[in-house]
Amino acid sequence: MAHDTTIRTGAAATVPVRAGTAPARRARRTRQVAAWAFLAPVVAYLLAFYAYPLYRNLDLSLRHYTVRSFVQGDAPFSGADNYRTVFGDPSFGPALLHTVVFTGVSLVFQFALGLALAVFFAQSFRLSATLRALFLVPWLLPLIVSASTWSWMLNSDSGIVNAALGVVGVDPVNWLTSPQWSLVSVIIANIWIGVPFNLVVLYSGLQAIPGEIYEAAALDGSTGWSTFWRVTFPLLRPVSAITLLLGLVYTLKVFDIIWIMTRGGPTDSSTTLATWSYRLSFGSLLPEFGPGAAVGNLLIVMALVCGLVYIRIQHRQAT
């Protein structure tokens, strides 16, 4: 394999260099400088675009910012005050609960529907490629377009969904404007947007399962459901795990769909940590950067914990 050769040449090149002789030392130093120089772009990139913003966000969340101190740059260090404010806020409990429900329900349905469609499309039939391509549309549309469209469809008075319900004799539902339904509505829209991603990744995972295994299973008398549960599903596990992790990280921070459809309302009934963080920092005339950053950091920690759980599971599977 090509991969192996590069490693071997790399190892071979290091052997002749031995510490002690002056030219060898110089050669080694040049190589080290070169190595660092090649490393420098990516390190600089990571520092400038990842480490520094993270540091700034942490710094924002640990200081007491007012508009005045934001401009003057002399905000006093306030320790965990912003976090205490956030935890003590009556919006915190509902926002956390909505985040968990929104993420959990979205993931379950996105994954189940995505997997069902992937298995369906795995058997090639006429127009299957076209149909599969059509399923990608929600993913390709800009979020502002899809969220606005959902918002129109679910409008209480002039929406097509209530019109359709009216035809079959069901009373209109205030999808976006009643506290009972607003979270359900944004979850439905989010599932619709997330299915294509699951479909694509799981479909490519299915392609990677060798046909011989299915043949062997068929010879052993396995059919339909049992093939799916005993062959397809276990073999898809690594792909499923990464799909779910990516979906989770993505869903935790979903903001645009909710903001466009309900603004997190009515009265916090569809507020998640992401929309709350935005509302604190940018949603009113007087920005509250400190608590806003604190909520943002909580989201990062949640995503990080899930990532660590994933790595641990993967590690256990490997050993």
Next chain:
Amino acid sequence: MRLSRSARRRLGAAAALTLTACLTVACSSSDPGSGSADAASGPYTIWDPYPQFDDGSAWVKLLNTCGAEAGVTVKRTGYDTTDLTNKALLAAQQDNSPDVLIVDNPVVSTLAEAGALTTTEETKLDTAGIEPNLLAAGQLGGKTYGVPIGANTLALYYNKAVLTKAGVDPAGLKDWAALTAALAKVKQSGGKGITFSAIGTEEGSFQFLPWFWGSGAQLTRLDSPEAVSALTLWTDWLKQGYAPNSVLNNTQTTSWQEFATGDYAFGENGTWQLANAKKTGFDYGIIAIPSRAGGTAPAPTGGEFVTAPVRSDKARYAVSQRLITCLTSADNALTTDTTLSYVAATAAVQRKQVAATPELAVWVEAVKAAKGRTSDDLGTRYPKISQPLWTAFQAALSGSQSPPDALKAAQTTAAAATR
């Protein structure tokens, strides 16, 4: 050419380092005009919230003319309104504010509180001719931080055909009781009542304030009996079916779209919809929003202030002052306010506007009765009151709390936040 191995490596290292440098410091020559240009030369920067106007528009031409009169070149950037507040705060933090900043009136007190704006005293701007109720939105602690370029406010658009069918005379709608009775008649005649925006943002508070103030309530006491009566008015309209449930999610634009369908008798909307009103294809009229006891309710003022942000180079203020005076001078204000569909900030220009367009008379009346949201020296306490207020009307309209309970909760939150 054959390079030795180490030479090649060194070259590679140099290339990689250059790339790094380019990543951290932008890899282009920096703009010579920005930053430390001296007072006489260098373009003067102007930021405004009118991205809809391009370089060929009357507005940008006016900016260039004013620049030419002051003997400088101007560099103008148009931002989205909501974006501009954060941009202005960041610019103030990094000490590269524009010379002239045109900003939405409730933001003036926020920026002034941040120490980002100069006072009119410091820049020697004349505000004598400005209507006091409009200027108040830019005043904090006895100091004025800008000059209003014009104002807009809210009134009720009505659909003549729908009212005629219901047998309602719009001229008689002077108080809440008459308006509610009219809505009942409209509903009986098969029409739809009224649409407005009660969304859970500042836009919703803006639309609720005419009713809130029109009841006699004060922003310093959200749970007063007057305030409860205003919220009960809205809630009852929803319960009776006089207003659609979609108001909870309506922005002023979607509320306008509902009115533009031609089914609704009334739509609460602003001066800026006048141009669109002509395109609806039905006969419309405009009345001032009535107060509870009768007469015109004070509506909140919209519209921007022209301000001069704090700069480290104080020598630039003299030119900024000339630019602002030019932009807000009577003739130019007339052009600008006509372009923006605003009502002028001085009585003299208002009279000219009404002479040219008689239908503006009702708007001029509404602006005269209007009140800045940050007025009464509320300043930056206003946003902390507005948010509990919109939470309260969302709770009451969606039925999760009764109007008195919702407003009581709002008052508790607002009192804690503004203490």
